[in-house]
Amino acid sequence: MTSGADMGTDVLVKAEVALRLERQLDAAQQITHIGSWEWDLATGAVIWSDELYRIYGLAPRSCAITLEEFLARVHPDDRERVQRQVTAAVQRGGPFGHSERIVRPDGSVRKLDTVGEVLVDAHGRPALLIGTCRDITDDPREFARRVQAGEQRALEMLATGAPLPDVLAELVRLVEEMAPEAIASILLMDDTGTRIQHGTAPSLPDAYNQAIHDCVIGSQAGSCGTAAFRRKPVFVTDIEIDPLWEPYRDLARSCGLRACWSFPILATDGHVLGTAAVYYRQPRTADPTVVELVSRVAHVAALAIERRKIDERALALSERTEIIREDERTHIARELHDQLGQSLAVLKLEISWLAQRLAADSAMIRKLEEMNQTADGIIQSVARISTGLRPAVLDILGLEAAISWQTQEFAQQTGITCALSARLDNLKLDTSLATAVFRIFQEALTNIIRHSKASRVTVDLGFEGSVVVLEVADDGVGLPPSRSRGHSLGLLGMGERARRLGGECVVSPREPTGTLVSLRVPLRQDQGSQQITSPHVVG
Numbered sequence: 001m002t003s004g005a006d007m008g009t010d011v012l013v014k015a016e017v018a019l020r021l022e023r024q025l026d027a028a029q030q031i032t033h034i035g036s037w038e039w040d041l042a043t044g045a046v047i048w049s050d051e052l053y054r055i056y057g058l059a060p061r062s063c064a065i066t067l068e069e070f071l072a073r074v075h076p077d078d079r080e081r082v083q084r085q086v087t088a089a090v091q092r093g094g095p096f097g098h099s100e101r102i103v104r105p106d107g108s109v110r111k112l113d114t115v116g117e118v119l120v121d122a123h124g125r126p127a128l129l130i131g132t133c134r135d136i137t138d139d140p141r142e143f144a145r146r147v148q149a150g151e152q153r154a155l156e157m158l159a160t161g162a163p164l165p166d167v168l169a170e171l172v173r174l175v176e177e178m179a180p181e182a183i184a185s186i187l188l189m190d191d192t193g194t195r196i197q198h199g200t201a202p203s204l205p206d207a208y209n210q211a212i213h214d215c216v217i218g219s220q221a222g223s224c225g226t227a228a229f230r231r232k233p234v235f236v237t238d239i240e241i242d243p244l245w246e247p248y249r250d251l252a253r254s255c256g257l258r259a260c261w262s263f264p265i266l267a268t269d270g271h272v273l274g275t276a277a278v279y280y281r282q283p284r285t286a287d288p289t290v291v292e293l294v295s296r297v298a299h300v301a302a303l304a305i306e307r308r309k310i311d312e313r314a315l316a317l318s319e320r321t322e323i324i325r326e327d328e329r330t331h332i333a334r335e336l337h338d339q340l341g342q343s344l345a346v347l348k349l350e351i352s353w354l355a356q357r358l359a360a361d362s363a364m365i366r367k368l369e370e371m372n373q374t375a376d377g378i379i380q381s382v383a384r385i386s387t388g389l390r391p392a393v394l395d396i397l398g399l400e401a402a403i404s405w406q407t408q409e410f411a412q413q414t415g416i417t418c419a420l421s422a423r424l425d426n427l428k429l430d431t432s433l434a435t436a437v438f439r440i441f442q443e444a445l446t447n448i449i450r451h452s453k454a455s456r457v458t459v460d461l462g463f464e465g466s467v468v469v470l471e472v473a474d475d476g477v478g479l480p481p482s483r484s485r486g487h488s489l490g491l492l493g494m495g496e497r498a499r500r501l502g503g504e505c506v507v508s509p510r511e512p513t514g515t516l517v518s519l520r521v522p523l524r525q526d527q528g529s530q531q532i533t534s535p536h537v538v539g
Helices: 004-032 050-055 067-072 076-092 140-159 164-178 206-212 222-230 243-254 288-357 362-389 392-396 399-414 431-452 489-500
Strands: 034-040 046-048 094-103 109-120 126-135 183-189 195-200 234-236 259-266 272-280 417-422 456-464 467-474 504-509 515-522 534-538
Touching (some): 046 067, 050 126, 067 076, 076 109, 140 164, 140 288, 164 183, 164 272, 164 288, 183 288, 195 206, 195 272, 206 243, 222 234, 222 243, 222 259, 234 243, 259 288, 272 288, 288 362, 392 399, 392 431, 399 431, 399 456, 431 456, 431 467, 489 504, 489 515
Parallel strands (some): 417 456
Antiparallel strands (some): 034 046, 034 126, 183 195, 259 272, 417 534, 456 467, 504 515
């Protein structure tokens, strides 16, 4: 038999082994920055390892943990997603994994990689969740992946036509996310190449952004003005003592700024497009990781700025081409109406004169009548072609009258019922704006004829504040698949016309069937309007 002393020794040995294993496990978790946890679904009890407390910025076992306590420490932007993923894991069972950001008590943000498994009881019901959390914030591979993902987001925004300020703001967010103590800023060079202007800096005080807007660059113009002047990075570790900041030292001091590193944003030909900078509230020497980050952001910013400048030039060229095209259409329409129309009118007079002189010749009279009918047909064709090139009603009576006329023409030609609600009160708009809206309207009607198989069209024309709004809706078969729609020259042309005037043209499905063309274009000058509704039904 085993004596009591032997049994006591075995217990002590086992306890010592267990304690040693626990210490080894705790040391391993600290080395790898991995914490473990378990959650009892029946009792709601949550157990964290000591390292998981440390990952969350807490002293080990300093507070009781519940699901609610855990969710409260998840970053607000991730909280709903994490809760949804945990709920789905419990319902689904088996292994699961996700990433989340947490906010420590000191306000710092850490990124965790969570892996877990749902264990079931004897009846197959979920009973216990166990898993690990790994702090991947400082992992170089994770850092590089997150930077690359941020760059990709900015480039995708650029490719989809997002406004330049939005793209630059995304780059600033990337810097501040990857370097939490930094305050990021992007400034843009003006057209003269001598001044820098505010681009985006959401974390800097508004007073500071306003004060440095439109400052002249130079050899002693703070970090950004000097970087733009030198076309080289400038690293100021302490604004209080660096001579480059002499003109702006009081301003920086009033905003609590002590260090600033600035990088010129260079175009492919080497000229300066702006600067990308990071500020700190304490003196700070250059950090290689942050230097690499901001230099990459400056490169992406250069791509974005150059792309938008190319877009602006292309838009200006397109606008100029459209103006020339409209001028040519107007010229041809007038030539047809004035010259050919007058010549045909004279021809009809000559035919009438001959008919009077040859009244006794019945065969000749029949021939002259045929010639007169032919002349009438030609006159009608000239009028139709002239109107198609440039409707006189658009120039004489304005957009509302032109839309009303075109709606009636459409209804008569197609047999499709059209309802028009116009609220411009016959206000005559800027010629280029009125022309663009009218041409988009014509294209919308052309698409209805070609593709919609509609029986009814509703047209709404009016103002929303200082924006001209045109909506054309039909009850047809709706839009084709997005892939084929993307290659429609008509739809592309409508969008291009709207963008040239700073507006937007959106083509979307209409419930329950049909298509809606929605155009919004800002007024070029304050022309005012009264919201008067004038409904007309044609068809």
